[in-house]
Amino acid sequence: MKSQILGKKIMLEDAGVILIEKHLYLINIVMRVVGSMIRIIKKIRNIIIGTWNNVFHRNNEIAEKRLKICYACDKCFTLSKNIKICTLCGCVLESKARVDNEKCELNLWVNI
Numbered sequence: 001m002k003s004q005i006l007g008k009k010i011m012l013e014d015a016g017v018i019l020i021e022k023h024l025y026l027i028n029i030v031m032r033v034v035g036s037m038i039r040i041i042k043k044i045r046n047i048i049i050g051t052w053n054n055v056f057h058r059n060n061e062i063a064e065k066r067l068k069i070c071y072a073c074d075k076c077f078t079l080s081k082n083i084k085i086c087t088l089c090g091c092v093l094e095s096k097a098r099v100d101n102e103k104c105e106l107n108l109w110v111n112i
């Protein structure tokens with residue numbers, strides 16, 4: 001009798017552990033999805049800001065310094081005369097360089 005009760009208790013504890021592990025797994029997945037969505041939203045926001053700044057020639061000073069580094073970088077790909085793309089992030093450099101909180105994937109802009 002005592003061993004039966006002990007066996008049921010162990011089974012309940014195992015079920016509890018499995019349930020907690022399942023919840024942690026789901027929480028982990030949800031956190032990853034939310035993190036990805038936040039990164040995508042930030043990227044879209046920066047694309048809009050960068051394009052706006054590029055069209056209206058804003059942040060020229062910082063853009064010139066950043067673009068000088070980018071144009072010398074082997075990750076810079078020339079799409080057309082006025083459009084160059086970073087092959088690491090896929091961004092249009094003339095726009096990306098004009099966004100204050102943008103970062104170089106290789107951290108080459110750190111001293112600017």
Ligand code: SF4
Nearest residue numbers: 070073075076086104
């Ligand atoms: S953002 Fe960085 S990695 Fe990309 S082209 Fe410019 S310097 Fe190179």
